[in-house]
Amino acid sequence: VRVVESGGGLVQSGGSLRLSCVTSGFPLDLYAIKWFRQAPGKQHEGIACLDNTDMSTYYPEFGRGRFTISRDHAANTNTVHLKMINLNTEDTAVSRCTAQTVDFLPGGCAVRAAEFEFWGQGTQVTVSS
Secondary structure (H helix, E strand, O other): EEEEEEEEEEEEOOOOOOEEEEEEEOHHHHHEEEEEEEEEOOEEEEEEEEEOOOOEEEEEHHHOOEEEEEEEEOOOOOOEEEEEEEOHHHHOEEEEEEEEEEEHOHHHHHOOOOHHHHEEOEEEEEEEO
């Protein structure tokens, strides 16, 4: 099982980034993909989730209207993207892609980080003022 992120970088406040999560080794159609971020000294914070069984999405209040998670439907890519717009300095963090079988998430996408089994190494998002 592999979950590999890419797309992080340095942007100015108000800018945008598109993160990508490439998965392999498991049937993505049966999994939820959730992005968490962790700023220095803080706990993991969920920022977007996609349930691939019904394509429903979940965003925390601070992400609604700014973050969009989507499945790349090109053949054989097994990739989920996270588009982030209107970024601000509070969005600076390491963003990590996680995966878990939807059947193991009775609480759905809103559940905490500990419920997700597979994690990528993360990609740094830095927003300058």
